[in-house]
Amino acid sequence: MFTKSAKFALPVLLVTPFYSWGFSYETPSISPESESGYEEKPGWEAESFAVAAANPLATDAGYQVLKAGGNAIDAAIAVQMVLNLVEPQSSGIGGGAFLMHYDGSEVRAYDGRETAPQGVNGELFLQNGEPLAFTDAVVSGLSVGVPGTLRMLEKAHAEHGELAWEELFTPAITLAEEGFAVSNRLHASLTSDEFLRQDPLASQFYYDSEGAAIAVGETLKNPALAEVLRRVATQGSAALHEGSVAEDIVERVQNHPERPGSLSVEDMRGYEALDREPLCTPWQQWEVCGFPPPSSGHLTVMQILGMLEQQPLLEAPFDDGAPSSGWLHQFLEASRLAFADRGRYIADPDFVEAPGGDWSLMLAPDYLEQRSELIEEMSMGDSAEPGNPGELAVSWASQPDQPEYGTSHISIVDEEGNAVAMTTTIEQAFGSRILSDGGTGLAGGFLLNNELTDFSFSPEVDGDPVANRVEPGKRPRSSMSPTLVFDQESGELVASLGSPGGAAIIHYTARTLVALRDWGLSAQEALNLPHAITLGGDVYVEEGRFPEETIASLRERGHTVSERELTSGLQAIRRLNDGTLFGGADPRREGVVMGD
Template identity: 70%
Template structure:
């Protein structure tokens, strides 16, 4: 079936009338009291897989990576808020309770559906104006050790999450901006219980103990991480959030909080180049979403600088071009035959990703249009390379989806990690899918207290390590995703909204953390929900399998030993490893209710009415 990219998704039935309260964060809205109450719940264990029941709700649903964050969104919608209002509240709480994954010191992509149109809001970090392609090279011109680059001022991009949420709130918010910060401020002042996942993350992370603020805040005098169940207060973050609630995103991007952020970057042992001008000038962008027809659905995702949608739909398009399998599932697990095809298609899609996709302000699409990468004829030709045996590690080469003025080099593989995902459908049928990140666990391992002098604060991202460390290949050909001033690094974040191709009705909202593996996690979930007919929770429970073009990794304990051996016999360099996604998915059932699933590998839940 053809897979054209459409400029937007339009509902074919009359939308429900929704009153949008528009204005700057400081604009006076209708008098609203959230009357937030901290819930008497604590995150469940997430160091091992924890069974999740799936949740069905009639009117609205909020899915997020931590129960306290999910509850904040729930209370906002109960108070009359929209999906965007709830997303703001959820993100602020995640900054506090899941600091290892996202926060106001990072960036995010947000997909929004208002009952008629889909809009894409870009809050990706940008490179400071004072950097160049040698940012991550040492004195001999060789790439820095990856972790040395991460735990440095050089890795910190100009944050964009707040600017983006503010823009989306102006367009779609119903409650006043300042009200949405009450849950996070209350929890920061009164304290919350450290979850097992946060405790485990603190125990495992490198370099955070070395940070002058983070080390004192998250570890005791012996260097031991805060215990599970410890009541943690964050007065510095509470003070920062009060300023942002009052002044809007400008409170982070100008003034004393901005000065403190820049000081932390410039005075790192390996300093970065961020300036106050970089912070003040950062702007969120609204981009045209990419909406692609696949089977009976219209799948809408984020355009570059995200590689997520393009790579996911390349994988799905190549699979669709192959002869149908009689049984893609075997004993309720993906079959060896399906896994082989999925992994081979991933190799080919990642080869294209590593050559072509980068910030569109700096890199032209092949043939001038990103849809060329998803043309059915092109994907069918690529799929011809998928045979009965694996093409082998690193054997997949990029294709030629369209003419290019520049001959781009293929970017070498680099680690990607971190992130959190939020999916929300409100009572009016508005929906969001938002993937948010500070990149690595605890980002750059640099904490800022906003100049408050109080304990705590927020983590600064290391998103600039998503750029290629090498600006060009040995032949001097430039790499599309090289470091340049003001550029947004390529991302794998894949917030996704799905619609019925005929009626335009909303079908699902989903996404995941997981670095480059976000693409595999989201692609497999789309297939499981929409092709195999599994519900959201069943789809999220399925074990993972990934390759970035080299070795294949199966989720440890997820498949029988025979599956691993069968893949090896097909030529895959395969082994097991931990693959910790954090999928959230909401699906609209045929009866109109909302069924939600949360990843059993993390501590997230779904709440709604």
Template identity: 75%
Template sequence: MPSRKIAWLLPGLLVVPFYAWGFDYETPAISPEDGSGYEEKPGWAADEFAVAAANPLATDAGYQVLKAGGNAIDAAIAVQMVLGLVEPQSSGLGGGAFLLYYDGHDVLAYDGRETAPAAVDGDLFMEDGEPLAFMEAVTSGRSVGVPGTVRLMEKAHAAHGSLPWAALLTPAITLAEEGFAVSPRLHTSLANDEALRNNDLARAFYYDEEGDPIEVGETLNNPALAAVLKRIARNGSAAFYQGGIAQDMVERITQHPERPGEMALDDLETYEAILRDPLCTPWQQWEVCGFPPPSSGHLTVMQILGMLDQQPLLEAPLDDGVTSSGWLHQFLEASRLAFADRNYYIADPDFVDAPGGDWSSMLAPDYLAERSALIGQESMGNGAEHGRPGEMQTSFAAQPTQPEYGTSHISIVDAEGRSVSMTTTIEQAFGSRIMSDGGTDLPGGFMLNNELTDFAFQPEEEGEPVANRVEPGKRPRSSMSPTLIFDRESGELLGSLGSPGGAAIIHYTARTLVALRDWGMNAQTALNLPHAVTLGDQVWVEKDRFPEATRDALRERGHEISERALTSGLQAIMRDEDGSLFGGADPRREGVVMGD
């Protein structure tokens, strides 16, 4: 595919050339998260700054902002706005995000997670005393939470940005107006999604009269999104949360033909992004910083790693370039125990208390030693039970396992050593399958999330409330795990990483951290390793990536093994000993790293 150049004007700065690259992709396997095959990537070195994102156009937007004198926050805004255009199945204006930021001195956690409308209750996804089928809930107005991404971006920019707000939206506006080439992953996601065709606006925009999706390489313009972005560029987040754009979202949610939602204009107008205290956890020579609840990511990742550190070595962790069956057994068992705690304790901290009154109780060394001692030679299957990390009793019930999907990840390190790790989402592919044109009556628009399906569908189990039940104004529990790594002795920033992938984000992130710290791998090699995931019972291993002997050895230990595509979207940027940067992008998606 030949290179294609677009020019945009960053107001008051310069004209920036914009490049899109062509790649050859294998035909992707159909899986709950559609990908674009598996293509080996080289990894990318840089001396001063680097940007990693899930689409080359988005990466380049961030790169050009850094070249123009912007910082990591500026670049993240430009990247996010382009991702919402070129990767609408994963994130966008209608979703939410967690942004972890290192400003050169402190780590800050910006929570842009969606919230439940004020009019909902715990029976949101119950009908006739039974929970709705998952996809019935997803593809409805009930699933849409109050979007947080725009207000999050504005709040972070007001505190830390250096370039004008409007300039950072210019790349996405230019691409939306002039068009971009449809990527293999977007085409595949459209082809595999029958539910999206049921939305009149999306069907008219993404499909032809026969219902076939727009082809790979075809130019796609999005006039409605361009108009919406222009309003936000001029008037800030108020243009999104009030007026015509907000009215259009509310009407589409509350007038859904089958199961309308309860969103009101006041829910949008009063939404706030929250600045939270990050969780920073010592891990041998590193300090790993991540997001606190309502994310379960950092706590569950560090529980897994803390338990693994106390396990005897059954065999060498690597066997001919893949993780060995002995290491995988311990990793999967630690995951079962960590997920049992996650499902029992973790929810929006404005609605539930931490065990023992402090979330760090779940990471106390003595507690993790106690949990690690439960790992034996045979799999515990679905028998993992939650522990008791604090003295305080809780009256919660464990949440049954539900599907979790979606998201995209951005990692950035700027020339001043500031860094962003941001995971952004609309939950399932194309979210609720409700598209809004912002009241513009132009073709295109943006997708609305289905984040409320991350709440427990059943508010109670055996008469006890579930911590992650639906409540008005509450933020649903997430697995997003944006991560920053520091040297414990010097305090120097060592890296930024994260991944999409629903609940499996936790496994992808934990395994990558082990590969980076313990196995001496660079960012790209660590991201290339095959995946293995369990949410508490069955084990999924990445299709065609593990030797049969490894799978058989796991079965001998009692693991129920199935193969499937596990489409992560890891991005990582690590600092080498000489101070230079090396970035990796997941070979399962279309991302690249750019830097100087």
């Protein structure tokens, strides 16, 4: 059976046993969500399969599916539906996702990213020629993209699923009908959010008459979501994208009281999930496979790691259990250069051509060596410029800085060796703050994304277009980095990992890969390490986690450093040399790993 350390006990009262499922077989925070503490976690061992997700109830749903004979895709669907219920601030059927899948021989990349409605143009977030305040854009109908999560999961299930689609919704429907105990994290997110109370449905469902969030431990039922999921279970994704549910979504977006959007029933009906070619990049003895554009995740992660490969080796990469100032300096400078390329070149490939016609040119060893030579003893600060990885058909402008948020991550390895790495989102915490009951008239429902704020608010800079500008039918650039790792020599799966965290997903994932490969840490030890990030300007280090000497040394190298809560939500499952699995869950969130 699955083992865990005695110092961390799974909250048994939150986890419903298998038999009950009925299986037949402005100056925004750099963190996407409010912090909810740091709880030491030991990591978990499993002999044959494991599920890692951001909430114990969601993890348990995936575990029960695997026990019932389902595979990794089946389990991912069950996990996502429960996350929609218990972690509504992060992901759900009103949003989008990227899914990496390995079936024992082939890696696939399923794109369920939201799309811009046909009624938008490049001036979507401009008012009198100037960009809207970020929060004004988010909390509006303007920000809502066409959801893609369900269509994408349906496509993946049709090609790889083992259990019947309908069965996979039983855990979420059961919990929605019978209720679940509100967690610390959900309560904290509800309490700290300024805007969700403004939505009529959400204010009645999540708050009392005085505006206080539903209390920790209180039982929360969601009959509207249960009804919508029941329809999806029997009718497929068409139950969301057509008919009364789609009409309710569109009505709420088009009738937003301050900033209505143009989302239409035709947009909802016409959404298509895509099968994209994954990017698999050699990295010493490993091959790292990640998502291609419109995700910037893999390209930027591997640019950072490729530049670090060119840097002098450091004898002592740790200071008192934290990455050393010398290693951090290299990591942060490589991040600045990679983010400069990201801001210039990466966008939806159906609208923007790769430099030189091939995204892999951004990862060419000669190019990364040239970029790495720009890293010196002193920080370049905010002066990093994009490089020239290949010829361009259009002269793109770099996207101006703006916030990015959101997401949750799921990693699964099943008994047959199939694997999933899926990062899923509605963007900012609670998305656009629009709750849809699907036209059911029942209490509760699901939240709609604000994914269109991942586009550049400015369509051009000094007359040159921004690659990631708003266009009808386009998918906004993302930082989501679902990652599968393989041994180059044997081809065997090494790990599944990923994280939420907005643009910082890239740093969290890159640092975790270094910790697993170069520093010999376990999955849990790698996730426990403190964070340090830069998006190209100031450096943010995780509050209270670094020695003062390390922070002082970074400042001496020219970095402007401040301490912040950096609320990642990493999940990782590593296959060990003996073939067993070891999983880790981020101590900054409430997730766990389960398996046998």
